Amino acid sequence: MARTGTEELRRRNRAALVEQLHRHGPQTRAELTEALGLNRSTIGALAADLAETGHLHETTGRSTGSAGRPSTLVECVPKAATVTAVEIRVDRVRFALVGLGGEVLERAEAELDGADPVDAIEVVTGGAARDALEAVAAVPGLVDAGVVAHSTELGWAGRDLAADLAAATGRAWQVVDTATAAAVGEWSRGDAHESTKLLYLHGGRGLTAGLVVDGRAQRGGSIQLGHIVVQPGGHECGCGLRGCLEAEMEVFGYAEDIEYATLAAGMGDAAARDGLRRSGEDLGRALGAVVTATGPDEILFGGWLRELYLSTAAPVRSALAETTLPHLRSRLRLRTPVLGDEGALIGAAETGFAAVIDGMR
Amino acid sequence: MARTGTEELRRRNRAALVEQLHRHGPQTRAELTEALGLNRSTIGALAADLAETGHLHETTGRSTGSAGRPSTLVECVPKAATVTAVEIRVDRVRFALVGLGGEVLERAEAELDGADPVDAIEVVTGGAARDALEAVAAVPGLVDAGVVAHSTELGWAGRDLAADLAAATGRAWQVVDTATAAAVGEWSRGDAHESTKLLYLHGGRGLTAGLVVDGRAQRGGSIQLGHIVVQPGGHECGCGLRGCLEAEMEVFGYAEDIEYATLAAGMGDAAARDGLRRSGEDLGRALGAVVTATGPDEILFGGWLRELYLSTAAPVRSALAETTLPHLRSRLRLRTPVLGDEGALIGAAETGFAAVIDGMR
DNA sequence: ATCATATGTTGCAGTCAACAACAAATCTTG
DNA sequence: CAAGATTTGTTGTTGACTGCAACATATGAT
Structure with a gap:
C-alpha cells in the first residue's frame, strides 16, 4: 500500500466519492462532478471502479424534466460496508448494524438485569459484529483511548473496555462516550x-x-x-x-x-x-x-x-x-x-464510518 | 489553480517538504526521503523545483563519518518567504519579521503612551509588513474572525481589528489572541x-x-x-x-x-x-x-x-x-x-507560516 | 421532425512518482 | 594504498492518474 504517488490520488478521490454519497444520499453523476470538482470522465472511472467492487449501484437516469440527457443516479450499496454500533447503558444494551449510506440493517436490544454489558454483547449483536468493517461502542463516561477512565453511570473506573470487547467478540472495537457519539449523530444525521x-x-x-x-x-x-x-x-x-x-x-x-x-x-x-x-x-x-x-x-x-x-x-x-x-x-x-434516543447509536455508527472512509484513503 | 489532479499531488509534496524543513531545520536529502516517505528521485525533483524558486538552498554534502556518498544538505532560505508578526499590548507594540525556517530577520518595539496601537503599526513595522506573505497580530482577548469581541486588557469590545489594520497598512491581516499564539509558539519552537x-x-x-x-x-x-x-x-x-x-x-x-x-x-x-x-x-x-x-x-x-x-x-x-x-x-x-516574553510573537509568526504552507498546497 | 441542451464515453496528452540501472563520493579492509 | 563495500544523487523508463476535447446519447423545446 503506497503512501504516496498517483495511486494515492485515486484512493483519495474514491474515498471522497464514497463519503459524499454516504453523507448526502444518492446523487447523479452530474451532481458528483459538481460536488467533488472532478472531471466527468474521472467520476465515470471512479464510479465504475466502485461499482465493480460492489460499493455502488448505478441506475440509468430517469428524466428530470429539464432538457439534456438524463444523468445516471449513483447510490451506496448498504451491505457493501457495514458498521456495528452498540450503546451501553446501565440497564440495557442496544445494537444496530448500519450499512453504507446510513441505512439501519439490523437492530436489537437487551435488558441487562445486573449482568455485565460485555457479556451480553455477543447475544445482542448475534455475531453480526464479525463481518462489520468497524465496531463502535458508546458508553456514558470519560473515555480515553479505549479505556473508560470514569463513569458515574456504570460505576467503572479505568476499565479497558476496548480490550474486554475484543476478548468477548474476537475483533477490534472503538470506544467513544455517549454524549460525543450523540453529538456526531445529531450533526451528521440530525438537524445540527x-x-x-x-x-x-x-x-x-x-x-x-x-x-x-x-x-x-x-x-x-x-x-x-x-x-x-x-x-x-x-x-x-x-x-x-x-x-x-x-x-x-x-x-x-x-x-x-x-x-x-x-x-x-x-x-x-x-x-x-x-x-x-x-x-x-x-x-x-x-x-x-x-x-x-x-x-x-x-x-x-x-x-x-x-x-x-x-x-x-x-x-x-x-x-x-x-x-x-x-x-x-x-x-x-x-x-x-431531533434523533431522540437514537442519537448515540447513530453517532457511534457514523464514527465507525468515518474510520472506514479514512481507511480507504 | 486546479483543486485536483496530478498537479495537486506535486503541490502537496512540495508543501510537505517546505513544512518539514521549516519545522525541523536543515536536513539532508536522505533524511527528507525517510521523513516524507518519497523516493530519492522525487525528493531530488522537488528540491530542484524549490531551489529554482529560491525557497531552498542546497549545500554539497560534507562527510558524516559513516560510509557512503555524503548526502546533500537542504535548508530554507529565510528571505524567500517572510511573515510579519505583531503583538499588541496595553502599553506597547512589538514587531518581528520572521523568515522561513523561523529565523527572526527584523525586530522593533514601540511604547504607545495612550495612542491607538493600530496607529503605531506602520511606524513599528517600518513598511516591512508589505512584502511579507502573511501578517498576523496577536491581541489579548476574545477573538472571532478578525474581530476582537472582548478584551479586558485593551478595553475593546467588538472592534474589527483585521479591518482597521488592513486600512492602516494596505494589506490583509490575521488576528489571533495572545494566549493561543503563545501556545502555538511554545508548541512549535518551545518545549511543549x-x-x-x-x-x-x-x-x-x-x-x-x-x-x-x-x-x-x-x-x-x-x-x-x-x-x-x-x-x-x-x-x-x-x-x-x-x-x-x-x-x-x-x-x-x-x-x-x-x-x-x-x-x-x-x-x-x-x-x-x-x-x-x-x-x-x-x-x-x-x-x-x-x-x-x-x-x-x-x-x-x-x-x-x-x-x-x-x-x-x-x-x-x-x-x-x-x-x-x-x-x-x-x-x-x-x-x-520557555520562550518567556517571546512566545506570543513567535507563535503569531508560526500561525502565519501555517497559512503560508497551507496556501502552497 | 429538427435543434438545443445536458450528460456519458472514448481516445489522447500532460504530469507525476516509483523503479532500476548507473554514477559519484566516502569509508573500510587487506 | 588500492580494491571493495556502502550510501546517495542522477537519469531514463514505466505505469497510473486526471483533464480535455471530440463524439455519442438521451431528453425537452420549437
Missing part, C-alpha cells in the same frame, strides 16, 4: 449540520457532554459535565470531589423523576417548582464554565436534560447569561436533539 | 512539542487562555479564563458579569505587583501570603472547570501567572485537585513557558 462547534449534553444517571467541531469528535472531547464543581466544598460526590454538579443538583435521576417533578410543579407544588428552578440554575452555571472554556455555537439538551430544559428553560438561560460573556452567548443556540 | 492538547494561560491586565490541539489552534480556541465565574453573585466585573475570576482574585495586576507580593510574603507579611494563597486557590478553581471542559495534557503559566505559579504552586495545585477528576489530573503536567 450547520453548527461548527456543537455541544451535546447527555443526562443519564450521570451528566456528560460531548464536543464536535466541524462534524468530527475531538481528541479527548468527552466532557464530564456532572463533575464541574459548582459549589466548592459542597456535598460529597461519588467521584471523591466535593460540590460537583451531579452532587448539587436537587432534581437528579432518570427522566421519570423529571416528569414527576414537572407534573408536580405544574399542579402548583411550590417545592417541586423551586427544586426545578434551582436545578436549572446549577446546570446553567456549570454550562457557563463549559461555554466559556469551549465556545460552542449550539447546545443540545439530550437524555433527561431534554425534559428539564423543556420544562424549565428560563432559569437555565438566565444562569447561563450570568456566567458567560455576551459575545459567547449571542451566537449560541439552545435546542433539543 | 510532546503535548497533544496544550493549554497556555496568559496573565496580563486580563487573564486569557489558549488551547492548541496537535499543534494547531482550534476554531475559536481563545478562552476568557478571567471571565470564568468562580463566585456566583460576587464582585461586579468590568464585563458586566459578577464573580468573574478577574474580579475575585485578590492579587491582580502586573508582574511587578506579583513580585512585590511574593517579596512581602517571603519577608513574613502574613497578609501578602494569605492574598497569594487565596489568589492561587481562585485560579486553581477556575482552572478546574477549564480542565474538566477541555482535558489538556499540559498547562503553561505565562505572563505574570508565571510568577504567581512559581511562588505559590501549592494552592493552585490543591485547588485544581479539588475540582478535577483524578484521571484528568494524572496526565496533566503543569509548567512555565
